[in-house]
Amino acid sequence: MSQSADNVIDHAALFLEPQYDSMIEAKRKNFENAPPQAEIDRVREWTKTVEYQDKNFAREALCINPAKACQPLGAVFAAVGFEKTLPFVHGSQGCVAYYRSHLSRHFKEPTSCVSSSMTEDAAVFGGLNNMVDGLANAHALYKPKMIAVSTTCMAEVIGDDLNAFIKGAKEKGSVPADFDVPFAHTPAFVGSHVTGYDNAMKGIVEHFWNGKAGTVAKTERQPNESINFIGGFDGYTVGNLREVKRLFDTMGVSYTILGDTSDVWDTPTDGEFRMYDGGTTLEDTANAIHAKATISMQEFCTEKTLSLIADAGQEVVALNHPVGVTGTDRFLMEVSRITGKPIPASITRERGRLVDAIADSNAHIHGKKFAIFGDPDLCLGMVEFLLELGAEPTTVLSTNGGKAWEAKVKALLDASPFGKDCQVFAGKDLWHLRSLLFTRPVDFLIGSTYGKYLERDTGTPLIRLGFPIFDRHHQHRYPVWGYQGGLNVLVKILDKIFDEMDKNVVAGVNDISFDIIR
């Protein structure tokens, strides 16, 4: 018997024990009607071929292992970045259970969000009553300063009108007439979580700038010297926003982060649960209209939001999740240009340190081939960084990337000799990527936790960068933006490269290069 009180073993070791191994094998043989091993081996090898890849790419209807989620997830993400704001998703309650779980699995933090719990009767009669009761209950129980409403696909399919419903709820006294209830329609069958982020952010900005749903006069913009900053849907939001704030403070820039999620997903364990923490104040959000300009760190998360802001009279700058030296240079130079504040020597020194680190280590990365998958902006940022490291991006894939994204990645690749052998795939999924990793092998794969299935199947080592990261802890606490963030990414890549060199080494067999100095 393998289990013992002295040394308790769990699933990781228990099921490798012979008594379990033979039991599972017998089950398979006697009851599962499993295909013969030779047949499994044949099909497995076949899935590695170009022939299989062609069939795989001929798919028109089936989506397998996509690297994208649905709109309301992004809406919830955007909403929790505002002071004492409770996200409220109108529609079926199951979806909300999923968003909360999904975000908590990544951040290892609670995520508060309510649902209007629509059921079959609401499907027939519409969800007005659910909105009326839901707002009243949410307001009474959780005492938010603002409730940000979005929708699940149920509410979208039956065509519930949020604007009218919220008005109706206010008339019935669910929340005070002047209580802030911005909203966004977030149909899950359009775009992805980054679209939902955009819609929700736009809904909130519009609410505060355009007269709070007709309850007050539209704000007259009186331009000042401040800038606005939007991070977008970002798995590193805690570390990144803190880093960005530090950079702004160092430069002496006056700024407003729209959607500051850095505190709510990083509250202390000290005996108190803070359902709300930090976040952009509602006052700052309203005043953000007067800013000189708005910088978005992720273009594809903020397309509609930025166009609204541009219409309000501000300059808008859209970046693509800048990572590394050039990307950070561009970000800071834009900040400097817009605000007139010079980039101080201390930041120039940080830049120098990142360049120093790259110069020290780049020999280990130069010429290495990489496949990258993830959200559109993240892919762009990572490609640019890899190019400046002398690495060779070989495959770039974004399930929620479109034509415009594809063109942008190609332009970036075309501008570098290191990008010439790279292929770009918009709208493809991770089963497509599986084929590509067999037919166009690379040295390393960059992507979210879902990439671990690809690592297992194709043997390509995975460097975890993206969202979600479920199976490694606390990654989100470290920035990937700014020179400091670039350094973190560099170290992550290097650690994996060195770990791979030392992996599977057996004394006397293949340990000639088992060096202690590199």
Next chain:
Amino acid sequence: MSSAIAATTEDIKARNQELIGEVLKAYPEKFAKRRAKHLGTYEGDKPDCGVKSNIKSIPGVMTIRGCAYAGSKGVVWGPIKDMVHISHGPVGCGQYSWGSRRNYYKGTTGIDTFGTMQFTSDFQEKDIVFGGDKKLGKLIDEIGVLFPLSKGISIQSECPIGLIGDDIEAVSKAKSKDVGKPIVPVRCEGFRGVSQSLGHHIANDAIRDWVFEKTGDKLAQFESTPYDVAIIGDYNIGGDAWSSRILLEEMGLRVIAQWSGDGTIAELEATPKAKLNILHCYRSMNYITRHMEEKFNIPWVEYNFFGPTKIESSLREIASHFDDKIKEGAEKVIAKYKPLMQAVIDKYKPRLQGKRVMLYVGGLRPRHVIGAYEDLGMEVVGTGYEFGHNDDYQRTTHYIKDTTLIYDDVTGYEFEKFVEKVKPDLVGSGIKEKYIFQKMGVPFRQMHSWDYSGPYHGYDGFAIFARDMDIAINSPIWKLTKAPWS
């Protein structure tokens, strides 16, 4: 740790009453009335827990419940490893439930098994407008091309399907004929019912109508023995069904099917050949067991494999349906593991004795795990079900003590307040609750996913359960939550 331990029964009941009154005050009146029916204190001599259940959640309150899709795809169907389960509709539902339930299985994923993959029809606007049946037909063909060793397909309906009038049954019928494999449409749209629970039921019915009804003469070759049983309602979370199966085999039974953890379509089809269905998660699979009793005359028995006391009585109960050989087998198994169980209890009981636990889970666990805690000298002082029915609360009375605080479909607000006041030494619930209570300084274990540990079923599992509760409660970190200067 708190004065509640020493308090009298009356004191505790009074405190519970006060506590319930307090949380209800926070609601608008109409909803305070509705919630009041779901909260109570167990009175030791009553046949049920005195709460209403299986009723719609009230809007806007942070219910912890999921939906029918979660009950069907996430619980019942998803673990059937050699079928492809399509999350039919937009991308979200399938994405969030991808690989999150830890239904362990053995197989070559993507080749002969598909459990940790996310297949979706990824609905776009045009599919909503023009319907998704054509797309469904096409993707079934694509599955045939890319996954030739798959044994069948289930179609797990997401919310939009039932709203746009798609006829997935017609597509399934036609295509199933084409490809010669089972294709099972499941109407588990998330807006149906009030929780995961109706999804279980719908999924059970789909097995009845689309698997049992179509098995045909596939079982002609099946060689029965007098000792054939099927494990029903074990999802092999962290390997639970395996650490259960091993005991049944050791006592001389032959397990011909696992529903549905590490299960296959062949096992589903063979189940009507069982001599006895043994049912762990009553809530999610009692429907199909009752059907098999009616249709095939297969008796069923509920069992509980959490903790040595319950395992022992369950093994005997199961054995009582068989001859002396099996009865002796059960005694042998019990005797064999006695020393291990004693050693585990000797090691962990002194560290856990007297600790108070509050639970809030789904299915069977709000009652089933109580015995395991008691084996370690711990006490469950509050419990509730996400999606229990009245029959669950009745069964719960066999497990709980007078004064236990009961909360059905608890809201985030209520649960926090209850824990704040009751001050348990451990909370066992889900991922959405975990970090809330840990921040409050309360040790926590996820009791859906076993917090990425397990198995917890069976004798091997109890050792892990004991170790994990000790890890949670006796972690040195809980002494550091207050800064020394504050």
